[in-house]
Amino acid sequence: MTTLRRSLMFSFLERYAGIVIGLGTTIAGARLLTPADFGVFAVGISVVMLIDVLRDFGAGTYLVQLETLERDAVRSAFTISCVISGSCAAVLGLAAIPLGRFYGEPGVGHVVLVLAVALLLNPFSTPATAMLRRKMAFDRLALVNVASSLGQLIAIILLASLGLGYMAMAWASLAAALIRTIGFNLANPVFWAFRPGLAEWRGILSFGAWSTATGIVNVIHDTLPQLIIGRVLGAVPVGLLGRAQMICQLPDKLIASGLHPVVLPALAEHARQGGSLKEPYLLGISYMAAVHIPAMVGLAMLAEPIVRILLGPQWGEVPPLVRVMALGMIWLFPAFLTYPMLVALGRIRDTLIASLISIPPSLLLIAVAAPHGIMAVAATTLITAPLQAYVAVSFVRRRIGLTWAGIGQAAWPGCVGTLGLASGILAVMSILGFRTMLNFGETLAAMLAAGLGWLAGLWLSGHPLIGEIRGLWGRVWRWA
Template identity: 60%
Template structure:
């Protein structure tokens, strides 16, 4: 097995394991907590997201891609991360009371104070985690992530069972952060890295400034909609919208999040070796559409039983939102490659420019939709997702000289595979009288037919992913 395939394998195990823990926690918490509990924590988490992006300041990413990670460089990255994390924690703690009064939720202050403590866990793991990523030690990183996820699950379920409501989620986040920080330093001990130093700080700030500015704009795009919904429609709609987003992000968390940690190190290594980034980009979107599009179409068809299984019957409004958002998210197939590709090309500034072009009109549209209904907010994905992707592809095409025809040829097999995959679930829904709220046995049959249709689609389209799956099967057979 090649180094890249091995890294991808452990990254997949990492993300799937972490998501499995998170999914179990969500399923249990959805039955122990109310939509209002989720709404209060979602508002607090959204506020933290706006500040959280500042605390690392791109220090970890800088250490991954820097040509030579000398001790003075690592110490400078740690020092920058430490100072900014302390400032962010202090700012959030000071603002907790006023923010809670603004939203009329006294408990929000307690959530924010606990989440401020999570900022202080970041400098503990920045250097060790970055060096493990640089060394492509994704097996160790997987163990660290799984340990943090396990602690999160135990603390969340325990405190929710004891009746701590939204605070159960806050304390679980803090416990998980402490666990990951301790585990990272046990796996990669670097006590010398905790000696403050500013040698080479200019390079860290130069990279981190552009990276953080881009991240801030993108986090605003992710967090501000929930803040606007909470202010205009109330806490309960925030909880409904957040759960719909969680369900719609299932394909992303199961596929993209598993691949994402490996993409930047792999692309940087590929470029240093003289490889073609154009071919790598086209191959990436070819593979992504073959997985993401079928998953989203099936999710739109099976939203009712999926939501009932994951969240319970009290979330009956969510399936309709899931169907709306899943169709709009079909456009986001190249999103996971945009940032790594531009960084590898040395165009870190373009990532900020791209975000500034697409995000303000997207937020304005969501704000206007918030005055109408939560369904209107969900429908904005039909406009915002195509806008973001078309602008991103325009930037990448300029640097890699990719034609629109080449992109169309890369994604056409994915469209064929998606249609083949969705045929089985569509048949189940049709035989059930075109009622989308099918039973659990019917959903099991639909999923089985979708898996068969996906394999047929791979064969019919001649997709290269089929060869990878056959190779993986041979390796597993030899191992067994």
């Protein structure tokens, strides 16, 4: 097995284990906590995420993409991360009580205080994590991340059972950060990195400034809607929208999140060896069109039973939100490739420019829609997601010399798979009288039919993913 395939295997194993644990966390939390609890925590963590992007400053990514890695660079990255993390934690600590007053909910401030402590731990895991990624040692990364997720699940269940409400999620997040910090340093001890130094500060600040600016814009896009809705509509709608977003992100967690940790190191290594990035990008587009688009269509068609199974009957307002948002997010299948491609090409500035073009109009549209209700906010995805995808692909396309026709040719076999998946679901629903509310057994039948239809569509279109599936099945069969 090649190094890349081995890395992908462990990355996916980690993500799928994390998804199973995350679903357990979601199912337990949805039954032990209220929508108001989720809303308070969502507002608090949104504020922290706005600051956290400054804390990261792209130090880990900088170490991964360096052509040669020296100890001075690692020490400089750690020192700068400590200074920035301490400053961010101090700002959050001072702002916690005023934030609680601003939202009329003291719990927001309490959540912010606990999460601010977690920021202080992150610099101590950055050197070890970056070096493990650079070595493609995703087996050790997977072990630590799974342990962290499991610790967070146990903490949420225990603390929520004791009646801590939204604070159960805050303390569990701190516990997860502590487990990650200890685990990464045990998996790859680099205690020499904790010696302060600033020899390479210019390179880190230059790269980090562009990376952080891009991150700020994107985090604002992710968090500002929740802050706006919390102010305009209250905590409960924030909780409903947050659960809908979580459901819509399940396909990304199942598929793209397993690729994310591997893609940048692999592309950076490919570029260092003088390889063209055109073919890897088209292959990535082809694979993501074959999995992301069908997954979002299936989610839109089965929104009601999926929400009921995962969250319970008390979240009946979420399925309509999921259906609308999933249809808009169909267009985001090439999005996850944009950042690693531009970084590997040495075009970190383009990531900021692309974000500045697409995200401000999206935020303006959300702000206009918020007073009209949560469904109006969800419907903005039908406009904002295609806009963001178009801008992202445009920047990459120009840098590697691709035409829109070439991108469409890479994506169309995945659309045939989508038709097969939708046909499978419709076949089951037609037998059941075209009901959208299916029980557990009926949902499993619909998902099985969807999977068979998807495979049939990929086979008919000659998609290369079929070869990968056959190879994976052969390895599993031999192992069994």
